[in-house]
Amino acid sequence: MAAAQRMVVIGGNAAGMSAASQARRLRRAGELEIVALERGGHTSYSTCGIPYWIGGDVTDPDDLIARTPRQHRERDIDLRLHTEVTALDPDGGRIRLRERGSGATGERWLGYDHLVIATGARPVRPDLPGIDAPGVHGVQSMDDGRALLADLERNEASRAADAPRRAVVVGAGYIGVEMAEALVRRGYRVTVLDRAEQPMTTLDPDMGRLVREAMRRMGIETVTGTTVTAVRTGEGGRARAVATEDAEYEADLVVLGLGVRPETGLAREAGLPLGESGGLLTDLAMRVRGREDIWAGGDCVEVPDLVSGRTRHVALGTHANKHGQVIGTNIGGGYATFPGVVGTAVSKVCDLEIARTGLLEGQARAAGLRFVTATVESTSRAGYYPGAAPMHVKMIAERRTGRLLGVQIVGREGAGKRVDVAAVALSAGMTVERMTALDLGYAPPFSPVWDPVLVAARKAAAEVRRAGAH
Known part of the structure; x- marks a missing residue:
């Protein structure tokens, strides 16, 4: 043998x-x-x-x-x-x-x-003064999670119930906004710092602006266009604040959400x-x-x-x-392949759902593609049905062919998973014109007669036709 x-x-x-x-x-x-x-x-x-x-x-x-x-x-x-x-x-x-x-x-x-x-x-951990101080946490492994949770519990036990607790999250990507929500729910005043123009650079800035406004309404302070220069330390060498080029933000603890x-x-x-x-x-x-x-x-x-x-x-x-x-x-002796991805991701901060698939505008330009965009505001359900919530959908299509290039969605309950329709359309190489005829499920508790994704596809198809006429 x-x-x-x-x-x-x-x-x-x-x-x-x-x-x-x-x-x-x-x-x-x-x-x-x-x-x-x-x-x-x-x-x-x-x-x-x-x-x-x-x-x-x-x-x-x-x-x-x-x-x-x-x-x-x-x-x-x-x-x-x-x-x-x-x-x-x-x-x-x-x-x-x-x-x-x-x-x-x-x-x-x-x-x-x-x-x-x-x-x-x-995790990305920039080489800055104080970055390795006690009280500065990454969030990548179970051990990271245990260490952060233990630090939170120690901090909460050592303060009076009505004493303010402050946290700074460095980075406003997926992990950053998710950790901001987690800390808000634990009673912290949260400041999120990011060098980009808007939070969530996995979205175009115009859609990221919607996320920022929603975070503000949730009590999360979001400071963009800023660069962190150091973590200030205090008693016992523990983190006490995060410094930027022009300000300093107090912190009982710091969470790094700069990606990986x-x-x-x-x-x-x-x-x-x-x-x-x-x-x-x-x-x-x-x-x-x-x-x-x-x-x-x-x-x-x-x-x-x-x-x-x-x-x-x-x-x-x-x-x-x-x-x-x-x-x-x-x-094991079989045969399988992984053909690739279209870049689908979904997240949430409190009750705001954030989703994207395909290319952003900058990525389309970098790939040498000419494109049109269409952004619509609709609702997650029929407007007359209880619980209908606003939803913004942005669609990017190739200028000449109308091929779908990307979709971004920001909205309340029922918004995020709609991105899966676009992910399938991208995988199939569909045009926005073809998307307008998709036979999607409809009932007032789930969608308007024209689903928001299809409304965006109609507008994008019109932009493609308009661009072809010039």
């Missing part, structure tokens, strides 16, 4: 453990040995759920864990926690690892037949191919370009953008799990 091959997985969250689990479903332990290495103490958890744990929507952190280490091991996966990979040797077909805390003398080499790199992403970058330092040192954002480049089977035995998926890769034709870095658990399924299927 032939010796079992060895699959080594670096990273124990969505992409890595999905790959390991899928490969195990297809190949038995006697055929494929699976070793998964995780430098932390948790596996298969929802990073996206951490703000809702902090805010109190999720009360038990175990609810964020899809599969525990014990469950993985019961499926014949050799999962090793607190184990860090320190070097890759692609030509030698091996990696160097050590158990965390063992020191350099505890390092050893482990060979592989198949290597899966699922190292995820790291691919964690690909080991891959870079090993000479593996990286894209513009620093993510690993793969083929459609998620195999690292130029390597037959190395695969990569999750937040450490760049993937094709089906709208622009370029590669892009998109750090989302939805994609990471799909990458893992594709990798595990291929290593």
Whole structure:
């Protein structure tokens, strides 16, 4: 009987453990040995759920864990926690690892037949005075969430019930606005600082302005067009304020929401191919370009953008799990591909829902596309039905062909998931004219007779015709 091959997985969250689990479903332990290495103490958890744990929507952190280490091991996966990979040797077909805390003398080499790199992403942490002070928190892992929650509870216990509590969030992207909401719900006065013109640079500025206004109404102070220069510290070296170029904002704690970058330092040192954002480049089977035995998926890769034709870095658990399924299927002897993304994302701050898919105006220009835009205001339900709420939809279409390029939606309950209609239309390469005839579900509790997405498509189609006439 032939010796079992060895699959080594670096990273124990969505992409890595999905790959390991899928490969195990297809190949038995006697055929494929699976070793998964995780430098932390948790596996298969929802990073996206951490703000809702902090805010109190999720009360038990175990609810964020899809599969525990014990469950993985019961499926014949050799999962090793607190184990860090320190070097890759692609030509030698091996990696160097050590158990965390063992020191350099505890390092050893482990060979592989198949290597899966699922190292995820790291939070952006600018090199500023005081950035590593106690009271400054990133939000990327379960350990980050526990540390932030413990700090919040200590701060709340040490202050009188009516004493003001202040928090500063640096960065107004998805994590930033979600953490702002979580802190508001815990009774904090929240200031959000960002260098961009408007919050949510995943939207065009005109749509980001709607988010800013809604945050203001919720009591969140949003300061844009500003650059953070330092975190000021006080007693015990703890953060007490955040300084910008022209002001200082008091803070009992600071949360960093500046986004993430691919964690690909080991891959870079090993000479593996990286894209513009620093993510690993793969083929459609998620195999690292130029390597037959190395695969990569999750937040450490760049993937094709089906709208622009370029590669892009998109750090989302939805994609990471799909990458893992594709990798595990291929290593397990099957065949699967990941064709790419259209850039769909949805979020909320309090009762405001924020969604986008496809390209922003700036991204369309960078891709060399000429386009028209259309923005409409409608309602989530029939205007006469109780609970109807305003919704803004912005649509971008290619100037000559009318091909849909992107959609952004900002509104109240019922707004966010409407972006899925646009995501399907983008994936299908539809024109805005074709979209106007989509047979969407209608009843007054769910939509006006003309759904807001279709109203925007009608207006965009008219703009395309007008542009063609000139």
